[in-house]
Amino acid sequence: GAVVSQHPSRVICKSGTSVKIECRSLDFQATTMFWYRQFPKQSLMLMATSNEGSKATYEQGVEKDKFLINHASLTLSTLTVTSAHPEDSSFYICSARGTVHLRGGYTFGSGTRLTVV
Amino acid sequence: SQKIEQNSEALNIQEGKTATLTCNYTNYSPAYLQWYRQDPGRGPVFLLLIRENEKEKRKERLKVTFDTTLKQSLFHITASQPADSATYLCALDETGSARQLTFGSGTQLTVLP
Numbered sequence: 001g002a003v004v005s006q007h008p009s010r011v012i013c014k015s016g017t018s019v020k021i022e023c024r025s026l027d028f029q030a031t032t033m034f035w036y037r038q039f040p041k042q043s044l045m046l047m048a049t050s051n052e053g054s055k056a057t058y059e060q061g062v063e064k065d066k067f068l069i070n071h072a073s074l075t076l077s078t079l080t081v082t083s084a085h086p087e088d089s090s091f092y093i094c095s096a097r098g099t100v101h102l103r104g105g106y107t108f109g110s111g112t113r114l115t116v117v
Numbered sequence: 118s119q120k121i122e123q124n125s126e127a128l129n130i131q132e133g134k135t136a137t138l139t140c141n142y143t144n145y146s147p148a149y150l151q152w153y154r155q156d157p158g159r160g161p162v163f164l165l166l167i168r169e170n171e172k173e174k175r176k177e178r179l180k181v182t183f184d185t186t187l188k189q190s191l192f193h194i195t196a197s198q199p200a201d202s203a204t205y206l207c208a209l210d211e212t213g214s215a216r217q218l219t220f221g222s223g224t225q226l227t228v229l230p
């Protein structure tokens with residue numbers, strides 16, 4: 001139980017275009033979803049936290065107009081990287097939390113490798 | 118400033134031995150500390166959580182200790198196997214409600230056959 005599906009796993013896009021990444025909780029209701037980015041050999045850095053039906057809370061230094069987050073339902077959150085540039089190339093990971101996690105831990109998606117060329 | 122440090126970026130051990138990974142933190146007061154495993158190109162997978170009032174937690178071949186005085190957690194894998202090779206991340210939750218985790222940069226463990 002507590003499976004999170006993230007798509008796509010890899011995406012290559014041209015500079016200036018937008019890319020949407022989906023994060024779905026398959027067998028539980030995700031009251032909170034988190035979006036991270038991870039550069040090679042570095043830690044996961046939290047970008048934003050979203051609760052279903054409300055606006056996402058962004059971490060300091062993360063541009064909310066560039067990284068659009070929508071958490072429209074209890075099972076789906078999307079991250080859209082708008083007007084992507086090569087410096088946005090990274091590994092993006094979502095995680096989700098619901099009542100199934102009362103005993104601890106988060107469930108993470110398998111990540112999306114974004115390459116902007 | 119706040120810091121989470123995990124010992125050495127990489128750790129190599131022989132199959133069958135016990136791997137010990139360290140997580141030290143500065144200027145945090147975590148209510149929980151969690152350990153995750155991350156394989157290349159994949160998201161982290163939750164392994165164990167230990168609370169601030171717990172000294173030790175075990176799960177199969179895994180053991181975690183938490184010393185809030187030393188501000189340190191140790192993660193042990195006994196009878197290690199090549200399949201245990203991965204990056205292991207510690208993560209702190211200060212709030213106690215697990216709204217947000219702060220991750221260390223990880224230790225890449227390689228178990229040699």
